[in-house]
Amino acid sequence: MRRIVLSVAASAATLSLAGCGVLNATGDSTSASPAKGDDITVGLLLPETTNTRYDKFDYPIIKSKVADLTGKQGKVAYANANADSAKQAGQMQKMIDDKVDVILLDAVDSHAIAGEVQKAKDAGIPVIAYDRLAEGPITAYVSFDNELVGEVQGRSLLDALGSNAGTATKIVMMNGSPTDPNAKQFKQGALSELNGKVTIAASYDTTDWKPENAQANMARAISQLGAGNIAGVYSANDGMAGGVIKALKAAGVTSLPPITGQDAELDAVQRVVAGEQYMSVYKSYPDEAEAAAQMAVSKVQGKDIQFDALTEDKVDSPTTKDIPSKLVQVSALTRKTIKDTVIADGIYTVGEICTPKFKAECNAIGLK
Ligand code: GAL
Numbered sequence: 329m330r331r332i333v334l335s336v337a338a339s340a341a342t343l344s345l346a347g348c349g350v351l352n353a354t355g356d357s358t359s360a361s362p363a364k365g366d367d368i369t370v371g372l373l374l375p376e377t378t379n380t381r382y383d384k385f386d387y388p389i390i391k392s393k394v395a396d397l398t399g400k401q402g403k404v405a406y407a408n409a410n411a412d413s414a415k416q417a418g419q420m421q422k423m424i425d426d427k428v429d430v431i432l433l434d435a436v437d438s439h440a441i442a443g444e445v446q447k448a449k450d451a452g453i454p455v456i457a458y459d460r461l462a463e464g465p466i467t468a469y470v471s472f473d474n475e476l477v478g479e480v481q482g483r484s485l486l487d488a489l490g491s492n493a494g495t496a497t498k499i500v501m502m503n504g505s506p507t508d509p510n511a512k513q514f515k516q517g518a519l520s521e522l523n524g525k526v527t528i529a530a531s532y533d534t535t536d537w538k539p540e541n542a543q544a545n546m547a548r549a550i551s552q553l554g555a556g557n558i559a560g561v562y563s564a565n566d567g568m569a570g571g572v573i574k575a576l577k578a579a580g581v582t583s584l585p586p587i588t589g590q591d592a593e594l595d596a597v598q599r600v601v602a603g604e605q606y607m608s609v610y611k612s613y614p615d616e617a618e619a620a621a622q623m624a625v626s627k628v629q630g631k632d633i634q635f636d637a638l639t640e641d642k643v644d645s646p647t648t649k650d651i652p653s654k655l656v657q658v659s660a661l662t663r664k665t666i667k668d669t670v671i672a673d674g675i676y677t678v679g680e681i682c683t684p685k686f687k688a689e690c691n692a693i694g695l696k
Pocket of ligand 1: 376379381504508510511537
């Protein structure tokens, strides 16, 4: 996706001219009704609860930003699908029936939800794809640079392997859910770093991103390859890294190989401190969630200049071209960068990470 974004950056001048045209018109096809005031409802559809980010960061940050932007009059109607795509379609239908003003959609299954996206559009409700690129006629998209996430993970794994990396070095790849387009990009980004440098001896997609599925797949990899022959594990996120570690420990491994992750979940950060997980990817949830709230409110209120300024990137989905987008940058979280990432951004306090169990390790890396 980054490649697409870079190639369109060159045509930014053309894009902003097109933007002016829209400004002078009565609004684009997704804002047929007159602009609203502050008394608005933003529908928020999030995909799952196993990963702590959604309830802990995405929802509360979006809620408070919408309140800030609307003098406390705007509301967020929130529904979580618990990794069930049919349930999410029902939740989205209800929001359409309830006539919310705009929908932020983080799809469980980006392809399966396209029919609901079309229904929302037909009802005059703009849909902004949140974090995962939903198919169908969406108005805009906000996410992280997901291919970069995979590159950062792949590069970190090679760093951790150091001189142990070689074409005979076997690693296992634990990828995310096949219905999540981000998972494909994480994998592509990681493979762009790993291919030709190590051998990917086993590779799995993980249904619904569930840690227990990753654990079961890791147990399979161990029985196939032998625990001692696995030099490293690419895990696409932290929850699955937890499952991978359980499987390795169950197989009697005491000195764990380098394992990657993503999301900077609190228990993963503690595993990084303890040296059980090599790294995670820190994604600034405030940057993504606040941008989403701003996009939603400016869209509903017809503030086109603000909306265009927020969505200067362009991406293509399998169904829709040139989607106005914002892609937020990410960085690696290792023992060395905990301070500059999650602590610096106020995501966790040192006290939350450095509980008595992790005190000694925290002291050793200067987390006080
Ligand atoms: C991805 C998302 C990650 C993580 C993962 C598992 O789409 O970008 O941050 O949440 O889903 O839920």
